[in-house]
Amino acid sequence: MKVNPVALKEWDSTIKVLAEGRQVILLRKGGIKEETRRFELKSDSFYLYPTYEHQRPELVKEQDRHYVEQSLSGFEPNAPTVKLTAYAEVAADLEIRDLEQLEQLSPYHMWSEGLAAERLRWKAKEPLHVLLLRVYTLVEPLEIEVLPEYSGCRSWIELSPSPELREMKPVLEDGEFEALCNEIKHAI
Numbered sequence: 001m002k003v004n005p006v007a008l009k010e011w012d013s014t015i016k017v018l019a020e021g022r023q024v025i026l027l028r029k030g031g032i033k034e035e036t037r038r039f040e041l042k043s044d045s046f047y048l049y050p051t052y053e054h055q056r057p058e059l060v061k062e063q064d065r066h067y068v069e070q071s072l073s074g075f076e077p078n079a080p081t082v083k084l085t086a087y088a089e090v091a092a093d094l095e096i097r098d099l100e101q102l103e104q105l106s107p108y109h110m111w112s113e114g115l116a117a118e119r120l121r122w123k124a125k126e127p128l129h130v131l132l133l134r135v136y137t138l139v140e141p142l143e144i145e146v147l148p149e150y151s152g153c154r155s156w157i158e159l160s161p162s163p164e165l166r167e168m169k170p171v172l173e174d175g176e177f178e179a180l181c182n183e184i185k186h187a188i
Contacts, residue, residue: 003166005160005161005162005163006043006157007046007159008026008155008156009051011050011052011054013064013068013070015048015050017064017067017110018048018135019171020171024132024135025105025133025184026129026131027116027128027130028155029119029129039126039129041093043156044089045089045090046087047084047086048084048086048087048135049082050071050083055068055071055072059114060110080145083141083142084141084144084163085142086171087136087138087168088133089134090132090134091133091181092132094129094132095130096127097120097128101188102117102120104188105184108180130188132181132184135171136168138166138168140166144163
């Protein structure tokens with residue numbers, strides 16, 4: 001596997017759910033400071049870079065709130081480094097535009113119905129991207145320096161220097177992952 005020095009910024013709690021294989025999707029519209037003002041898939045594989053700023057327990061389903069609480073309890077606002085624990089490959093980038101399609105995805109993600117619907121409505125002319133991700137955990141986490149250019153409401157960051165290649169293992173077996181992706185595609 002060729003590893004890219006690119007990272008997608010995502011809630012730390014969501015990364016934990018992805019790394020446990022409880023979820024294989026991300027819902028994206030783009031960060032406020034995106035160059036194009038909309039989400040674009042800049043790479044088909046990337047590290048998952050943990051963020052903490054917008055996580056709140058009430059934004060996720062009740063059964064998943066402990067992930068947010070756990071994440072926030074370990075958050076150090078001015079930490080000089082961050083640990084990367086997961087890497088992902090995009091299996092599909094699906095676009096949805098209506099609430100009915102979004103509601104069909106509810107069993108497959110951790111977010112509250114209100115938050116998911118808010119993401120769909122934000123920038124209403126743009127589709128909501130449903131990324132189906134093949135997630136890998138790093139056998140040994142990668143600790144990197146937090147650089148100023150990593151901050152801000154943007155989706156993508158270029159890691160510098162390029163991280164060294166680490167051993168990774170898939171979160172889900174091939175057959176299980178393929179079956180879940182087919183089920184999600186069929187749902188919408």
